[in-house]
Amino acid sequence: MEHPLGVQPQMGLFEGGADVAAAMRTRGLGALACLPDEALLNIMHELAPADLARLACSSRALWAFANHDELWKGFCLDQLEGRWDFQGCWQDTYLLGKQAKGFQPGSRKMRRAAGLQSDLLYTPWLCATCAIDPSWLEVENVDRRSGLSVAEFREQYEIPNKPVILTDVVTKWPAMKKWSRPYLKKAFKGGMTPACLPNCVVRRFDKTFCETAPQLAKDYTVPEVFSDDLFKLLCEARPDWRWLIAGPYKSGSGWHKDPNSTSAWNGVVSGRKKWILYPPHITPPGVRPSCDGADVASPVSIMEWFMSFYEHKASTRCESVGYTPAECILKEGEIMFVPRNWWHIVLNLDECVAVTQNFVSEVTLPHVLSHLRSRSPALVSGCAKxxxxxxxxxxxxxxxEHRPELLERVAAEEAAKKKRAQEQHKLAGLFKGPEDACPGVNLANGSSAANGSSANGASKPEASGSAAAAQNGTSAGGGFSFGFKL
Known part of the structure; x- marks a missing residue:
């Protein structure tokens, strides 16, 4: 596919046109040619729109960089406050929204920068213009259930920490019939509708929708199987927990785990969503979390991940190479249960409106407490820093104050787990022989038995234990586990 400005992907030193591309970059950028594309765009992001437009007139190369749509999208989000009519590109949208003198949509003549090579300019355009590959939508391996009781849901899905789709919940919401565009526009009184409704080309997470449009809270109900939410005890001090999500075709959510080790549910009122999920101990291909899990590095867009990594979805960075992720299309009127600490990515296949909430049940309480116990502002989220x-x-x-028996149960199970660990350590010591040159080495396979280390001294990956747990149907997740079922 040809970029409208003639920009090409980076071909490399051994591909044709490299000399021409280098010469064009040097001539067009001058002293700025020594900067990587990322730095150049970061500098341009600090310019005012008028200055950026003047810079674009300096050369064809600067024209291509200064017309990068993401720069003008930022101006629209920052300055137009959701009041725009998208014109096919963000620069035209901004100029029309600002009522620029003499501007008419479609009247700008685009200069070509043929020969300029830049992945940073080419890839976002490619992701925005290419269609969704039908092969991405073929796999359906998540259970679909109806009529689940609270006990059945807990035993079959929440305790095993396994995703499931409920098909008979959202269909009963008044929102299914009421949430038309005119209704939502009236509910928000025109204040935020362009930014939080479909046909807006921007995906919007609105965590205050029940305050700004209170009647919407009456249009849906929390499913009974998700009603056990202990964060309610914090009243107004609870972390962010519910959102109205609206977005267009090909928008969505990049790879992430839900905050504070909570579980979540996501109910679709209109549209369809492609979901891919990996259990806590398996990192999706192309995703690089930091050691503490506070930061996640992944491709710049959801479409880029699908284009570059979907075919490698069974390749992972742990012992469970070949793992098949959970995949499905969540349809209008369905609700997804997202287990705690599962990685997930979501791609909208249509314009979508959905409601999502995070919650803490008795099952997830030990894991949430363990997460919050870090007291790290980098790991704890959902409230002011x-x-x-x-x-x-x-x-x-x-x-x-309200549920002391739960804390007592968690403490008792934690103490029991520590006692079992101590007993296992003592038992392991009884079987040590004189051949043990190093403490803790298992004679059978040469691996560390008592301290969880490998024979070469490296820490044993937590993934292996979690993978075993996933195979036998028990809860598999990172972080400390109190080891009990309710």
Missing amino acids: EARSGLYDRFVKALK
Whole structure:
């Protein structure tokens, strides 16, 4: 596919046209040619729109960089406050929204920068213009259930930490009949509708929709199987927990785990969503989380991941190479249960409107407490940064006041687990022989038995234990587990 400005992907030193591309970059960018594309665009992002437009007139290469759609999309989001009529590109949208003198949609003449090579300019355009590959939509391996009781849901899905689609919940919501575009526009009183409704080319997560449009809260109900939410005990101090999600075709959510080790549900009122999920111990291909899990590096867009990595979806960075991820298309009127700490990515196949909520049940409580206990502002989320380190203490205080039996159960199970670990350590010591040159080495296979280390001294990956748990149907997740079922 040809970029409208003639920009090409980076071909490399051994491909034809490399000399021409280098010469054009040098001539067109001058002293700026020594900067990588990322740095150049970061500098341009700091310019005012008028200055950026003037810079574009300097050369064909600068024209291509200064017309990068993501720069003008930022101006629209920052300055137009959702009041726009998308014109096919963000620069035209901005100029029309600002009522630029003499501007008429489609009247700008685009200069070509033929020969300029830049992945940073070419790839976002390619992702925005290419269609969804039908092969991405073929796999359906997530259970679809109806009529699940609370006990059945807990035993079959929540305790095993396994995703499931419920087909008989959202269909009963008044929102299914009421949430037309005119209805939502009236509900928001025109204040935020362009940014939070379909046909807006921007995906929007609105966590205040029940405050700005209170009647919407009456149009859906929390399913009974998800109603056990202990974060309710924090009242107004609870972390962010519910969102109205609206977005167009090919928008969505990049790879992430839900905050604070909570579980979630996502109910689709209109449209369809492609979901891919990996269990906690398996990192999706192309995703690089930091050691503490606070940051995640992945391709710049959802479409780029599908284009570059979907065919390698069974390749993972753990012992479970060849793992088949959970995949499905979540249809209008269906609701997805997202288990705690599962990686997931979502791609909208249509214009979509959905409601999602995160929750803490008795099953997930030990894991949430373990997560919050870090008191790290980088790991705890959903509230102001200065309040994150104290969320654990506030939550424990609320549990002591309203549900002390749960804290007692968690503490008892934690103590029992420590006792079992100590007993296993003592038992392992009884079988050590004189051949043990190093403490903790298992004579049978040469691996560390007592301290969880490998024979070469490296820490044993947590993934192996989790993978075994996933195979036998028990909960598999990162972080500390109190090891009990409710």
